[in-house]
Amino acid sequence: MAEQFYTVASDSETPADDxxxxxxxxxxxxxxxxxxxxxxxxxxxxxxxxxxxxxxxxLMRSYVTFKNEVPSGGASxxxxxxxxxxxxxxxxxxxxxxxxxxxxxxxxxxxKTLPFLIQTLDIGDRPFIAALVNNVWRSTTPxxxxxxxxxxxxxxxxxxxxxxxINVVLTVPVSFNRFQLTRIERACAMAGLHVMRLMPxxxxxxxxxxxxxxxxxxxxxxxxxxxxxxxxxxGAGYCDVAVTATAGGVSQIKALSxxxxxxxxxxxxxxxxxxxxxxxxxxxPSVDKIKSMxxxxxxxQDAIHxxxxxxxxxxxxxxxxxxxxxxxxxxxxxxEVNRSVFEKCERLVSQCMLDAKVVAEDxxxxxxxxxxxxIPKVKSLLRALCKxxxxxxGIDPLEAIVYxxxxxxxxxxxxxxxxxxxDLLTIQATPLSLGIRADGNALATIIHRNTAxxxxxxxxxxxxxxxxxxxxxxxxxxxxxxxxxxxxxxxFKIGGIPPAPKGSAEISVCMDIxxxxxxxxxxxxxxxxxxxxxxxxxxxxxxxxxxxxxxxxALIKKYGxxxxxxxxxxxxxx
Amino acid sequence: MEFLTNSCSITTxxxxxxxxxxxxxxxxxxxxxxxxxxxxxxxxxxxxxxxMREQKAGPMDYYELLGVSVDSxxxxxxxxxxxxxxxxxxxxxxxEGHEYTLMLNEAYHVLMREEQQRKRCKVSNNNRRGGFASxxxxxxxxSSWDGPLRSQALFVDENKCIGCRECVHCANKTFVMxxxxxxxxxxxxFGDDDKNIKVSVDACPVNCIHWVDSGELPLLEFLIRPQPxxxxxxxxxxxxxxxxxxxxxxxLKKHLEREENQCTHGHSYHxxxxxxxxxxxxxxxxxxxxxxxxxxxxxxYFGIWSWLGEVFISK
Numbered sequence: 001m002a003e004q005f006y007t008v009a010s011d012s013e014t015p016a017d018d019x020x021x022x023x024x025x026x027x028x029x030x031x032x033x034x035x036x037x038x039x040x041x042x043x044x045x046x047x048x049x050x051x052x053x054x055x056x057x058x059l060m061r062s063y064v065t066f067k068n069e070v071p072s073g074g075a076s077x078x079x080x081x082x083x084x085x086x087x088x089x090x091x092x093x094x095x096x097x098x099x100x101x102x103x104x105x106x107x108x109x110x111x112k113t114l115p116f117l118i119q120t121l122d123i124g125d126r127p128f129i130a131a132l133v134n135n136v137w138r139s140t141t142p143x144x145x146x147x148x149x150x151x152x153x154x155x156x157x158x159x160x161x162x163x164x165x166i167n168v169v170l171t172v173p174v175s176f177n178r179f180q181l182t183r184i185e186r187a188c189a190m191a192g193l194h195v196m197r198l199m200p201x202x203x204x205x206x207x208x209x210x211x212x213x214x215x216x217x218x219x220x221x222x223x224x225x226x227x228x229x230x231x232x233x234x235g236a237g238y239c240d241v242a243v244t245a246t247a248g249g250v251s252q253i254k255a256l257s258x259x260x261x262x263x264x265x266x267x268x269x270x271x272x273x274x275x276x277x278x279x280x281x282x283x284x285p286s287v288d289k290i291k292s293m294x295x296x297x298x299x300x301q302d303a304i305h306x307x308x309x310x311x312x313x314x315x316x317x318x319x320x321x322x323x324x325x326x327x328x329x330x331x332x333x334x335x336e337v338n339r340s341v342f343e344k345c346e347r348l349v350s351q352c353m354l355d356a357k358v359v360a361e362d363x364x365x366x367x368x369x370x371x372x373x374x375i376p377k378v379k380s381l382l383r384a385l386c387k388x389x390x391x392x393x394g395i396d397p398l399e400a401i402v403y404x405x406x407x408x409x410x411x412x413x414x415x416x417x418x419x420x421x422x423d424l425l426t427i428q429a430t431p432l433s434l435g436i437r438a439d440g441n442a443l444a445t446i447i448h449r450n451t452a453x454x455x456x457x458x459x460x461x462x463x464x465x466x467x468x469x470x471x472x473x474x475x476x477x478x479x480x481x482x483x484x485x486x487x488x489x490x491x492f493k494i495g496g497i498p499p500a501p502k503g504s505a506e507i508s509v510c511m512d513i514x515x516x517x518x519x520x521x522x523x524x525x526x527x528x529x530x531x532x533x534x535x536x537x538x539x540x541x542x543x544x545x546x547x548x549x550x551x552x553x554a555l556i557k558k559y560g561x562x563x564x565x566x567x568x569x570x571x572x573x574x
Numbered sequence: 575m576e577f578l579t580n581s582c583s584i585t586t587x588x589x590x591x592x593x594x595x596x597x598x599x600x601x602x603x604x605x606x607x608x609x610x611x612x613x614x615x616x617x618x619x620x621x622x623x624x625x626m627r628e629q630k631a632g633p634m635d636y637y638e639l640l641g642v643s644v645d646s647x648x649x650x651x652x653x654x655x656x657x658x659x660x661x662x663x664x665x666x667x668x669x670e671g672h673e674y675t676l677m678l679n680e681a682y683h684v685l686m687r688e689e690q691q692r693k694r695c696k697v698s699n700n701n702r703r704g705g706f707a708s709x710x711x712x713x714x715x716x717s718s719w720d721g722p723l724r725s726q727a728l729f730v731d732e733n734k735c736i737g738c739r740e741c742v743h744c745a746n747k748t749f750v751m752x753x754x755x756x757x758x759x760x761x762x763x764f765g766d767d768d769k770n771i772k773v774s775v776d777a778c779p780v781n782c783i784h785w786v787d788s789g790e791l792p793l794l795e796f797l798i799r800p801q802p803x804x805x806x807x808x809x810x811x812x813x814x815x816x817x818x819x820x821x822x823x824x825x826l827k828k829h830l831e832r833e834e835n836q837c838t839h840g841h842s843y844h845x846x847x848x849x850x851x852x853x854x855x856x857x858x859x860x861x862x863x864x865x866x867x868x869x870x871x872x873x874x875y876f877g878i879w880s881w882l883g884e885v886f887i888s889k
Binding site: 226247248249250252357408411412414423425426427451452453454455456514515516 | 649652653656657659660663664665666668669671672675676679682683690
């Protein structure tokens with residue numbers, strides 16, 4: 001975006017209106033990278049259009065196969081790989097569940113039953129991932145796989161739109177932490193794409209909902225009352241909930257909650273139910289096991305899909321290695337097996353409603369999106385929680401997210417639409433609390449979760465020891481009371497604190513989140529009672545760290561509590 | 575391999591987290607440059623958060639920022655907020671909108687919470703007693719502010735005032751004579767220049783003009799007003815005010831704080847109220863909110879004073 005260096009005061013009344021409308025080629029495209037499927041959409045000047053690949057699919061399977069040394073993804077292949085080939089070990093998929101995670105993460109461990117190699121050493125390092133190429137495990141990383149896939153999507157879009165694509169709006173799960181977001185950005189950078197926005201998935205749906213409300217308002221001249229919508233998104237990898245208040249084309253995100261929970265967990269539960277020793281059989285796949293594992297997965301997945309419309313299905317599969325399934329699976333059994341999954345969904349929805357301070361009666365519409373929203377139990381669960389008979393119908397559950405992302409792309413590029421269908425705005429909220437370590441191992445939260453962004457908060461801290469001249473600012477993200485329960489984003493040291501008894505120095509720490517959700521932390525020292533900082537402030541863009549807590553251990557080993565900070569009473573806070 | 579070499583060599587990528595230029599005082603801020611927050615946040619350049627010890631913006635500033643009147647309903651505040659967001663949000667206005675949107679978010683947050691508090695307390699108030707002292711109109715008796723909000727304010731202890739008119743003589747824009755009560759009171763805070771005010775304070779023969787914390791001013795001004803006494807048949811009735819207004823104010827404040835806690839905890843949506851507890855306020859916000867909703871809440875607590883057995887001087 002070109003910076004404006006001169007501002008003429010008389011123009012100031014209509015800053016948004018007299019912006020030059022950028023020519024269409026600059027419009028960012030929206031990409032929804034799902035755990036199992038992905039799609040691209042773009043604002044074509046009149047409306048949002050979903051791009052199709054050469055096989056005329058709008059929804060493309062997310063995987064990259066490394067067969068014949070040349071990696072190729074599921075987006076633009078002329079010949080579709082059949083499902084069994086994807087599960088043959090040469091393809092890497094479900095990378096959204098792996099990206100930005102360390103090998104101690106339970107999600108990574110749960111993914112070990114996937115038919116490619118995931119090795120963990122449980123030391124907090126990134127897991128080793130490899131695909132089978134000509135009977136050799138060839139190593140790769142989730143970022144690399146995602147980048148290969150993004151390049152394919154980029155080429156696909158460039159061919160169809162006949163222009164280079166640089167700017168993209170990507171949707172991400174609510175539960176992604178800032179480190180995972182940087183990994184997504186990294187993958188985009190590798191693919192030559194510039195990320196304009198990383199939108200939490202349900203907020204993209206909220207934007208689409210805002211547009212629909214705005215349009216129906218124009219049509220029947222109804223009253224512009226505020227509508228509260230609960231958006232539930234459950235795909236193959238993640239489950240997100242958002243509560244949004246919409247009026248006049250502005251969608252205000254009231255609360256967000258999310259978890260790593262999705263169709264993969266359901267599939268895993270059912271597989272274990274059908275084949276009790278599934279994990280021990282397949283956790284370290286050998287080449288011949290992979291094929292039978294693939295067969296089992298396909299059969300089970302198919303059964304789960306059919307259970308959405310049928311009360312009972314029969315599964316007949318011979319994995320070829322002695323494992324056979326010949327049995328019926330009915331809906332109540334399926335629901336019982338996945339009870340923990342549905343209970344967790346329920347908790348996420350209640351938590352989100354609690355955070356947004358709404359009750360079921362306040363909600364105008366309940367919107368269900370994502371592949372798992374098709375499951376009857378999920379539907380009935382949401383209907384019960386929100387006390388209504390029907391859910392919102394006007395949204396395609398599989399295309400809503402990418403649609404919203406394309407809208408955001410057009411809005412963030414400053415496109416004006418004469419018919420007013422782009423006269424929209426999403427006011428995002430930050431899904432996780434941010435704070436620093438203080439008073440020993442406690443987390444002093446500076447920005448609370450569900451704060452509207454852009455946001456900025458300042459807090460004062462003081463020294464923990466007499467004549468302490470330096471202090472360490474350790475920045476964390478999460479909801480835990482103790483720092484160990486949260487994720488470290490980075491740390492830096494500030495010096496130049498005048499020697500004084502403990503508790504008398506004033507150290508100001510300020511956090512700033514801008515509209516594109518990037519976090520900056522400022523810190524500086526004041527001499528008590530004055531306005532002027534003693535030395536220049538330090539500004540750090542977070543996250544700076546990609547690892548976990550091993551750094552903290554090193555710091556504690558070297559410095560102990562020497563550089564600790566203490567909070568000061570709220571009464572004395574600015 | 576082709577893909578990889580390809581993707582790694584692309585250099586056109588610009589990191590999304592480009593260091594933002596120090597925001598200039600944007601023209602959009604012009605209309606509200608009176609408010610302290612704005613001038614502070616913009617004039618400080620890149621480190622905009624280090625001057626927080628200056629006077630925090632009062633509730634008036636927040637209302638002004640959103641362009642709504644102090645008695646606006648939640649609906650009006652929401653509408654104003656959305657309208658301004660649509661104009662200034664960085665998605666629409668670009669990076670220049672950042673600073674302004676920050677303040678919008680802050681103002682909205684504080685005002686909406688205050689609104690919620692007001693609603694809850696109103697409910698509990700109505701439940702407990704049938705609108706005691708509903709004749710309280712507020713504005714007529716309270717002093718107004720000329721110029722910016724200062725930390726100190728003038729207050730006349732009308733119990734002590736002998737009605738000598740000395741202060742009205744020295745600073746007639748600030749003080750006014752209350753002919754019915756026979757005492758002077760403050761009409762406009764800092765209505766005259768500082769010198770005249772100082773002279774008038776010194777001129778008072780009974781030293782009844784006090785410099786008080788501006789946060790306590792509404793409380794004091796409320797308490798000094800004679801209130802109708804609850805009557806029991808032919809007994810009681812009439813008007814009263816606390817004899818020592820300062821100690822009364824102190825105690826009332828303590829009581830208010832206690833009630834406030836109960837109010838927040840007792841009426842939060844859920845007992846554990848994670849969201850509520852997490853969103854602790856800074857004292858400045860507490861102050862801002864308290865001031866704006868003070869009037870409403872003061873009404874019902876006044877009755878507590880007679881109950882506490884304060885010594886009142888009947889008028």
